[in-house]
Amino acid sequence: MTTSDFRSDTVTAPSEAMRAAMASAEVGDDVFGDDPSVNAFERELASAFGTEAALFLPSGTMANICAIRAHTRPGDEIIVEEQSHIFRNEQAASAWICGVQAAPLPSDRGRLDPELVAATFRDEDIHHPRTTLVAVENTHNYQGGAVVPLDRIEALAEVAHARGAALHIDGARLWNASVASGTPLREYGRVADSIMVAFSKGLGCPAGSGLVGSAEVIARARRTRKGLGGGMRQVGVLTEPMRLALRDGIERLAEDHRNARTLAEGLNALAGVTVDLDAVETNIVFVRPPGDAASWPGFVEGLGERGVRCCFLGVREGVRFVTHLDVGADDVARAIAAARELVEGGGGAGS
Numbered sequence: 003m004t005t006s007d008f009r010s011d012t013v014t015a016p017s018e019a020m021r022a023a024m025a026s027a028e029v030g031d032d033v034f035g036d037d038p039s040v041n042a043f044e045r046e047l048a049s050a051f052g053t054e055a056a057l058f059l060p061s062g063t064m065a066n067i068c069a070i071r072a073h074t075r076p077g078d079e080i081i082v083e084e085q086s087h088i089f090r091n092e093q094a095a096s097a098w099i100c101g102v103q104a105a106p107l108p109s110d111r112g113r114l115d116p117e118l119v120a121a122t123f124r125d126e127d128i129h130h131p132r133t134t135l136v137a138v139e140n141t142h143n144y145q146g147g148a149v150v151p152l153d154r155i156e157a158l159a160e161v162a163h164a165r166g167a168a169l170h171i172d173g174a175r176l177w178n179a180s181v182a183s184g185t186p187l188r189e190y191g192r193v194a195d196s197i198m199v200a201f202s203k204g205l206g207c208p209a210g211s212g213l214v215g216s217a218e219v220i221a222r223a224r225r226t227r228k229g230l231g232g233g234m235r236q237v238g239v240l241t242e243p244m245r246l247a248l249r250d251g252i253e254r255l256a257e258d259h260r261n262a263r264t265l266a267e268g269l270n271a272l273a274g275v276t277v278d279l280d281a282v283e284t285n286i287v288f289v290r291p292p293g294d295a296a297s298w299p300g301f302v303e304g305l306g307e308r309g310v311r312c313c314f315l316g317v318r319e320g321v322r323f324v325t326h327l328d329v330g331a332d333d334v335a336r337a338i339a340a341a342r343e344l345v346e347g348g349g350g351a352g353s
């Protein structure tokens with residue numbers, strides 16, 4: 003049985019063009035700075051964001067860690083959103099690798115309140131850690147792909163900069179935020195002190211993330227990357243597809259957003275299924291199946307048996323569907339039909 007896989011936008015397979023670019027990549031030893039493909043990628047990424055420098059990293063998690071390390075010292079505190087990937091999904095790496103403490107704050111769908119952030123900054127006091135970084139996730143995964151508007155990021159950066167702290171964007175899906183809000187990448191580059199962007203999600207590359215920022219921040223991040231074992235060699239085979247994606251892949255994300263909306267509306271129309279349609283802004287759809295939360299994993303299983311894959315994230319989020327390069331309008335129709343059969347066909351969620 004073929005499957006329609008909505009579990010994540012990380013499940014995409016590289017296109018023929020990406021595979022061809024990998025096969026013909028001109029390479030060298032990147033730890034020596036000798037890989038022309040990596041060097042071109044880093045130049046082009048920095049230019050896209052209007053920053054002084056950029057760095058290739060094997061993963062988004064490592065990019066976030068390198069950024070946190072670049073802006074902080076052990077014993078500092080960083081302000082993060084309480085459902086953010088940095089706080090929730092990185093094994094507290096900021097604590098045990100960077101030696102910092104995270105102060106998690108609630109938010110309105112990922113949009114941290116600048117006043118609350120300002121109030122969370124520590125006073126200069128011998129007892130206190132120093133607050134040296136504010137991190138914003140955009141789009142916000144566990145807030146259903148919510149876009150954090152540029153003016154909110156600017157307000158948060160102002161608060162951080164007024165206190166001598168930095169602002170980092172975990173932009174694993176910043177491409178989606180840019181397309182959905184019409185905000186040019188350079189605007190984010192102008193406001194933030196560092197930005198992580200992932201190429202292995204909506205852009206469909208097999209691996210790879212980037213970090214952009216000042217030459218100084220990127221030099222520090224490069225050093226940490228090496229210490230973490232992330233200094234790789236002929237890695238131009240990975241950055242060539244990333245260059246293609248940077249050039250050709252971003253505008254296409256609007257299609258994923260349209261598919262997510264169709265999916266959300268179709269599922270929300272089914273008996274007992276709820277989707278907060280206003281909350282569907284990009285390529286992520288949170289669904290509350292019929293019945294109580296204990297039966298929701300059964301809904302996911304029932305869809306799986308019908309060739310439609312999605313994830314149960316938790317009681318707060320419900321079931322997550324993510325649209326991407328490898329699921330089209332026909333997969334969306336299939337998912338809605340499978341869910342209809344499941345909820346209306348007598349078996350019900352949890353069967």
Ligand SMILES: Cc1ncc(COP(=O)(O)O)c(C=O)c1O
Pocket residue numbers: 060061062063064066087088139141143172174175200202211
């Ligand atoms: C918002 C966010 N940040 C960071 C990451 C980490 O990226 P990676 O899986 O490449 O380490 C993810 C991965 O899903 C993510 O969704």
